[in-house]
Amino acid sequence: MADFEIKDLRVSVEGREILKGVSLSVNKGEVHAVMGPNGSGKSTLSHTLMGHPNYKVISGQVLFKGKNILALQPEERAKLGMFLALQYPVVVPGITMSNFLRTAINAKRGYDGKDKSKAINVKEFRALLRDEMSVLRMDDSFLSRYVNEGFSGGEKKRAEILQMAVLKPEIAILDETDSGLDIDSIKFVSDAVNRMRGPELGVLIITHYTRVLKFIKPDYVHVLVNGEFVRSGGPELADWLEAKGYSEWVKEPAKAPAALEAK
Amino acid sequence: MAFSRSAVEELSALHGEPDWLRARRLTSFGIYEGLAVPDTKRQEDWRQVDLKGLDLEAYAPFQQPNGRAPLGTLENVGATLRQRGTSPAVVSIAPELTQRGVIFMPLAEAARAHPELVQRYLFTGVKPEQDKFAALHGALFSGGTFLYVPDGVTIDEPLVSQFWSAGSGAAVLPHSLVIGGKGSRFQYVDEFLSGDRQEAALASGSAEVFLEEGANVGYVALQHWSIKTWQFANQRFQLGRDSHLNAVTIALGGQMARLRVEAILQGPGSSADLKGLFFGTGDQAFDFRTLQDHVGPHTTSDLLFKGALRDRAKSVYVGVVRVEPEARGSSSNQANRNLLLSEKAKATSEPILEILNNDILRCSHGATVGPVDPEHLFYLESRGIPHPVAERMLVQGFLGEVLDRITVPQVREAVDQELAARID
Ligand SMILES: Nc1ncnc2c1ncn2[C@@H]1O[C@H](COP(=O)(O)OP(=O)(O)OP(=O)(O)O)[C@@H](O)[C@H]1O
Ligand SMILES: [Mg+2]
Numbered sequence: 114m115a116d117f118e119i120k121d122l123r124v125s126v127e128g129r130e131i132l133k134g135v136s137l138s139v140n141k142g143e144v145h146a147v148m149g150p151n152g153s154g155k156s157t158l159s160h161t162l163m164g165h166p167n168y169k170v171i172s173g174q175v176l177f178k179g180k181n182i183l184a185l186q187p188e189e190r191a192k193l194g195m196f197l198a199l200q201y202p203v204v205v206p207g208i209t210m211s212n213f214l215r216t217a218i219n220a221k222r223g224y225d226g227k228d229k230s231k232a233i234n235v236k237e238f239r240a241l242l243r244d245e246m247s248v249l250r251m252d253d254s255f256l257s258r259y260v261n262e263g264f265s266g267g268e269k270k271r272a273e274i275l276q277m278a279v280l281k282p283e284i285a286i287l288d289e290t291d292s293g294l295d296i297d298s299i300k301f302v303s304d305a306v307n308r309m310r311g312p313e314l315g316v317l318i319i320t321h322y323t324r325v326l327k328f329i330k331p332d333y334v335h336v337l338v339n340g341e342f343v344r345s346g347g348p349e350l351a352d353w354l355e356a357k358g359y360s361e362w363v364k365e366p367a368k369a370p371a372a373l374e375a376k
Numbered sequence: 377m378a379f380s381r382s383a384v385e386e387l388s389a390l391h392g393e394p395d396w397l398r399a400r401r402l403t404s405f406g407i408y409e410g411l412a413v414p415d416t417k418r419q420e421d422w423r424q425v426d427l428k429g430l431d432l433e434a435y436a437p438f439q440q441p442n443g444r445a446p447l448g449t450l451e452n453v454g455a456t457l458r459q460r461g462t463s464p465a466v467v468s469i470a471p472e473l474t475q476r477g478v479i480f481m482p483l484a485e486a487a488r489a490h491p492e493l494v495q496r497y498l499f500t501g502v503k504p505e506q507d508k509f510a511a512l513h514g515a516l517f518s519g520g521t522f523l524y525v526p527d528g529v530t531i532d533e534p535l536v537s538q539f540w541s542a543g544s545g546a547a548v549l550p551h552s553l554v555i556g557g558k559g560s561r562f563q564y565v566d567e568f569l570s571g572d573r574q575e576a577a578l579a580s581g582s583a584e585v586f587l588e589e590g591a592n593v594g595y596v597a598l599q600h601w602s603i604k605t606w607q608f609a610n611q612r613f614q615l616g617r618d619s620h621l622n623a624v625t626i627a628l629g630g631q632m633a634r635l636r637v638e639a640i641l642q643g644p645g646s647s648a649d650l651k652g653l654f655f656g657t658g659d660q661a662f663d664f665r666t667l668q669d670h671v672g673p674h675t676t677s678d679l680l681f682k683g684a685l686r687d688r689a690k691s692v693y694v695g696v697v698r699v700e701p702e703a704r705g706s707s708s709n710q711a712n713r714n715l716l717l718s719e720k721a722k723a724t725s726e727p728i729l730e731i732l733n734n735d736i737l738r739c740s741h742g743a744t745v746g747p748v749d750p751e752h753l754f755y756l757e758s759r760g761i762p763h764p765v766a767e768r769m770l771v772q773g774f775l776g777e778v779l780d781r782i783t784v785p786q787v788r789e790a791v792d793q794e795l796a797a798r799i800d
Contacts, residue, residue, distance in 0.1 A: 188758075188761060188766075190758075192760050203752060205756070205773065207772070208772075216769065220761050260755075
């Protein structure tokens with residue numbers, strides 16, 4: 114059995130079935146790319162995996178560390194080692210990045226406001242961030258700003274990867290982390306993700322475009338169309354998609370990925 | 377002993393007040409006797425206020441002097457005045473400020489030492505005629521602070537008054553009178569506290585603040601009466617030409633706490649920044665009535681009242697923006713934002729615009745009432761932050777915009793602590 118296993122997952126949103134039986138096995142050390150046209154259900158999958166309350170599981174299981182995580186709260190999933198980089202990171206006024214990151218790190222360490230020895234100290238915190246932020250080309254001023262407030266699209270995505278880097282998950286789902294990024298930012302983000310790759314991390318990278326897959330090389334590629342996986346393969350499937358698009362599955366003349374990129 | 381003329385005389389004698397002040401108290405008492413308790417069904421200004429259970433007869437007219445204010449450890453302040461009930465206030469002021477002509481003393485003492493100043497301003501803003509409670513306050517105010525900052529004087533460190541309620545069952549009605557001379561700059565803080573969180577009391581905690589030409593004044597009021605207090609308070613700011621006011625009011629206590637905040641932008645070019653924060657738990661009810669009165673031309677006001685309510689707590693916000701005929705080129709903004717932390721908590725918000733001059737730059741208003749944003753909660757929780765911690769952070773973040781305006785660290789700390797204890 115794989116480290117992280119999605120079994121025949123069916124999910125509805127606002128009473129409409131979006132995921133119609135999705136299965137996928139991810140092992141730590143592997144990078145899986147999930148590709149698909151707009152509205153195919155990619156974000157529905159990512160949100161469901163993290164436990165967003167709007168997504169109702171009709172049936173299926175997601176097994177991780179011997180548990181069906183679908184029964185767990187988002188915070189418990191995070192504690193187990195899951196992480197979701199959102200396609201559209203949320204602006205949270207009034208909470209600074211620094212407070213947000215510190216609280217998240219402390220939660221992971223089991224600090225509940227009582228045993229101070231479990232809390233990350235200022236020096237450690239600084240050191241941890243300094244490293245990761247330099248890879249992502251983020252300067253210190255981000256820390257004193259409110260979470261994502263006034264961040265450009267690219268800065269928001271980098272901030273997501275920064276969170277991933279400090280929380281060190283075992284299963285990371287990156288939902289279109291590359292979209293909206295210029296080519297330099299894609300490189301910085303990819304560098305940061307590649308630094309984390311290794312036997313202890315499994316990645317599910319959701320994307321529209323093959324571009325990012327030149328930097329973060331996937332081991333497997335899966336095509337999601339209309340709530341179902343229609344094809345899976347190795348990295349060569351991404352090249353094939355780049356040439357053909359989704360026309361095989363989608364009735365209307367499919368836009369080539371390059372055209373999508375320009376939207 | 378219920379409220380009576382003899383109680384007024386006794387209180388005035390207790391403070392050693394001059395005849396003119398006693399006479400004023402008695403006039404106010406006459407007004408009090410002539411007015412009925414507001415009719416919450418018919419009087420527009422009192423609609424939505426729940427006065428059920430209020431029995432004015434149940435309260436003693438003042439607290440007998442029974443001990444001084446607790447010793448405190450306020451640091452980095454220019455002056456402090458502490459008063460407990462009607463006991464004599466303890467005042468300390470940096471000698472350097474006295475040398476520069478700053479007057480900071482109990483109101484009764486100022487009435488003797490500086491009658492011309494006090495007479496000219498006292499109760500010209502918060503008028504006894506306003507309603508029965510304002511009249512009672514004028515008749516039986518239990519003491520208070522007089523602050524006068526001369527023309528051109530800048531004070532870096534805040535001046536702070538602390539008023540304690542002293543024991544159950546009495547009226548505690550402090551009053552602050554603040555005058556900022558031309559071009560003066562300073563911050564003044566009123567703190568209203570109950571020694572016992574459960575004691576029953578009838579309270580006010582009112583302030584009249586006058587800003588002369590070019591004055592720049594910060595005013596902070598922290599209302600932390602017991603949760604069995606009925607509060608009827610008024611803050612009135614009178615702004616002269618090109619003066620600037622920064623006011624922050626924080627409401628934490630009270631069973632039913634009503635506060636009227638009025639900024640009268642009289643002088644051309646004057647501006648007022650009015651911030652409010654409240655946090656209600658249990659069965660607390662808050663009632664805020666605000667007025668941004670643009671009288672002079674090119675005046676600017678910006679108001680933001682933010683609050684969070686849990687359990688069965690309620691709040692009513694009614695905010696009037698008035699642009700008077702002479703107020704061309706004025707600009708105003710009003711916002712009231714309410715966070716509901718439980719199903720039974722309730723907030724209502726009503727903006728009222730009275731525009732009598734259409735030659736204005738801006739007049740905007742907005743109100744929101746709702747729970748913590750579930751997308752925000754999901755985001756924090758998806759990072760492993762436990763639900764209660766996430767909720768607390770979001771509430772603190774929501775209130776932070778106003779909290780950050782509390783310039784006195786000790787006050788900020790006290791508010792943070794109280795909020796942290798109540799949010800969980
Ligand atoms: N919260 C929601 N409320 C209503 N409908 C939703 C919601 N989330 C998703 N949907 C619907 O579910 C379908 C799948 O959306 P989803 O966001 O999963 O697609 P996607 O593959 O991520 O698309 P994109 O490439 O545009 O990000 C769409 O028809 C969308 O409108
Ligand atoms: Mg999506």
